[in-house]
Amino acid sequence: KQWYLSNVRACQQEKEYNKAYKEEIEQLKSDLASAEQQLQQLRESCAVERLETQSQLRAITEKLNDEMTTLRHKNQDIERKERDAVRRCEELENQHSELNQNHLDLQSLHYNLKTQ
Numbered sequence: 001k002q003w004y005l006s007n008v009r010a011c012q013q014e015k016e017y018n019k020a021y022k023e024e025i026e027q028l029k030s031d032l033a034s035a036e037q038q039l040q041q042l043r044e045s046c047a048v049e050r051l052e053t054q055s056q057l058r059a060i061t062e063k064l065n066d067e068m069t070t071l072r073h074k075n076q077d078i079e080r081k082e083r084d085a086v087r088r089c090e091e092l093e094n095q096h097s098e099l100n101q102n103h104l105d106l107q108s109l110h111y112n113l114k115t116q
Helices: 002-115
Strands: none
């Protein structure tokens, strides 16, 4: 009889351990499901942030490209104006030389007229 009672107690203890283990397993499954859900939310959040960042980078890149194009055009205008200014200076120098020559010719003519 004592052997029987001992077996009954052992079975009851085994059932309690099994119940505790099942509860722990269920809790671990619940924790795992919660962790997986959090991980999925983080993945989705990161995907949204990545898209936003890519969109911002595209906008910044477009703005920089537009600014570079504007600067390139301004630089071309400056270079054209510099070429025009150099050409105009050369023209003025040529005109100055002609005027000097004309002045010398007039002085010579004036001298010749005076000495006649």
